[in-house]
Amino acid sequence: xxxxxxxxxxxxxxxxxxxxxxxxxxxxxxxxxxxxxxxxxxxxxxxxxxxxxxxxxxxxxxxxxxxxxxxxxxxxxxxxxxxxxxxxxxxxxxxxxxxxxxxxxxxxxxxxxxxxxxxxxxxxxxxxxxxxxxxxxxxxxxxxxxxxxxxxxxxxxxxxxxxxxxxxxxxxxxxxxxxxxx
Amino acid sequence: xxxxxxxxxxxxxxxxxxxxxxxxxxxxxxxxxxxxxxxxxxxxxxxxxxxxxxxxxxxxxxxxxxxxxxxxxxxxxxxxxxxxxxxxxxxxxxxxxxxxxxxxxxxxxxxxxxxxxxxxxxxxxxxxxxxxxxxxxxxxxxxxxxxxxxxxxxxxxxxxxxxxxxxxxxxxxxxxxxxxxx
DNA sequence: TAGATTGTTAATCGATTAACAATC
DNA sequence: TAGATTGTTAATCGATTAACAATC
Numbered sequence: 001x002x003x004x005x006x007x008x009x010x011x012x013x014x015x016x017x018x019x020x021x022x023x024x025x026x027x028x029x030x031x032x033x034x035x036x037x038x039x040x041x042x043x044x045x046x047x048x049x050x051x052x053x054x055x056x057x058x059x060x061x062x063x064x065x066x067x068x069x070x071x072x073x074x075x076x077x078x079x080x081x082x083x084x085x086x087x088x089x090x091x092x093x094x095x096x097x098x099x100x101x102x103x104x105x106x107x108x109x110x111x112x113x114x115x116x117x118x119x120x121x122x123x124x125x126x127x128x129x130x131x132x133x134x135x136x137x138x139x140x141x142x143x144x145x146x147x148x149x150x151x152x153x154x155x156x157x158x159x160x161x162x163x164x165x166x167x168x169x170x171x172x173x174x175x176x177x178x179x180x181x182x
Numbered sequence: 183x184x185x186x187x188x189x190x191x192x193x194x195x196x197x198x199x200x201x202x203x204x205x206x207x208x209x210x211x212x213x214x215x216x217x218x219x220x221x222x223x224x225x226x227x228x229x230x231x232x233x234x235x236x237x238x239x240x241x242x243x244x245x246x247x248x249x250x251x252x253x254x255x256x257x258x259x260x261x262x263x264x265x266x267x268x269x270x271x272x273x274x275x276x277x278x279x280x281x282x283x284x285x286x287x288x289x290x291x292x293x294x295x296x297x298x299x300x301x302x303x304x305x306x307x308x309x310x311x312x313x314x315x316x317x318x319x320x321x322x323x324x325x326x327x328x329x330x331x332x333x334x335x336x337x338x339x340x341x342x343x344x345x346x347x348x349x350x351x352x353x354x355x356x357x358x359x360x361x362x363x364x
Numbered sequence: 365t366a367g368a369t370t371g372t373t374a375a376t377c378g379a380t381t382a383a384c385a386a387t388c
Numbered sequence: 389t390a391g392a393t394t395g396t397t398a399a400t401c402g403a404t405t406a407a408c409a410a411t412c
Contacts, residue, residue: 005393017393018381025395033394034388050353051360069251075332079349079356120355144359146351150257160358162351167261169328169344171232173302174261176342177326178233187369199369200405207371215370216412 005036052080059085059118059142061133062125063093063103066148070122071098084116106136113140120144127151187218234262241267241300241324243315244307245275245285248330252304253280266298288318295322302326309333 006017006024013020024030024037030045031037047053058076060067063086071083086103088094094105104112112118121137123130123145130149137145144160147153155161188199188206195202206212206219212227213219229235240258242249245268253265268285270276276287286294294300303319305312305327312331319327326342329335337343 007393016381019379021394022380022396029395031394032388033386034392036393049357051356052353054356054360056356056359065251065254069247072247073348075349076352079352081352119359144355146355160355162355162358164348164351166255166346167257169346170258170261170263171234173326173328173342173344174233174236174238175231176344177238177301178236189369198405201403203370204372204404211371213370214412215410216368218369 001039003036004039004042006031009037054080054119056081056119057084057117058082058120058122058146059087059109059113059116059137060122060124061087061106061109061137062123062129063088063090063098064124067122067124068098070124071101081120083122085112085118087112106133109136110140113137113142118142120146123147123149123153125149183221185218186221186224188213191219236262236301238263238301239266239299240264240302240304240328241269241291241295241298241319242304242306243269243288243291243319244305244311245270245272245280246306249304249306250280252306253283263302267294267300269294288315291318292322295319295324300324302328305329305331305335307331 006020009015009020010017021031024042027045027049030041058081060070060083063071067086067088071086073083076082083099083101086098086101087106087109088103089106093103096103118140119142121134121140121142121144123133123137125133127149128151130147130151131153134145134147134153134155138155138159142159144162145153145155146162146164148164148166150165150167153161153163188202191197191202192199203213206224209227209231212223240263242252242265245253249268249270253268258264265281265283268280268283269288269291270285271288275285278285295303300322301324303316303322303324303326305315305319307315309331310333312329312333313335316327316329316335316337320337320341324341326344327335327337328344328346330346330348332347332349335343335345
């Protein structure tokens, strides 16, 4: 498939074609009137809009079950993300490797973040340690934070923060399941 | 703290007090004019609205790194969720346990879901197997699906579906990090 | 009674949808 | 030329904010 219309895109994504056209037009004109959108070009433009031409480098702080799973997560690569460092405070695991990536002491964060050119800090520690880890990450100079701890973090406005609190989705599911009963 | 005002709630959650009052009023009147909201009562009412008085029972399909991490996830308990069964197709791990929970063959799903009164199916298999797993889960009678595979699933409208696609959050982070540069 | 604060109605704002000229 | 489809302006709809009566 070379070309796709806003109509077909809308059908596939469950969005109205008007919305598709409006959203895309916000970022420029990359369709052709009377024809549609070139799929390859569209992909590339969207990738550029999202900044995915960058090869972002991640560091995961907290190598528990979730942190370990993320260190092994294969889908990162397809988006151009790679995990380049791990941090933990547990002396038993510092120095060892997960998926070929070394675990460092949290105290060495500043040094390692600089050495490995870490862009994004991933927080997978318990909620009560998350703010302090965030502060460390910001001080170490990361450009963004991806937070899995179920707590509200305060970071400078210059550092984008995305929260991945699983209890939000689960609560939504619980809500809908309760509603549908009636 | 016994009582909280919409003003204070708004400050803490970064929401306008009007929005807080409007949203809460949608579900009934549980504040007191001139006083504010009783914290304990508010918690309980919200918990009930979200259906969290139910003790939802989860089954995780796909015991890879992510599925395994979720099987060990401690924060489920505080919301009243519990993992009661695991499924995988890998013969090497079928019959073994993770966090005390047994791994069953996917082919036994219908039987086990009934036996264990599973409410929610959690999908942590690769994207290309996710739809087929979803179909199995629906046929087995789960009431809701929590999908971690990065793909769009089609399920009956009677079965609530929540997607937890990590690439969405990561792309958002990438976008903001690219914008802030300028 | 004066001050505080909710629930709700009215006013504003922004986002979605409809319509259509431009054009392939 | 007729048909298809974009980008954009105008119309509609819904959600947020402002205002205020009710009341503790």
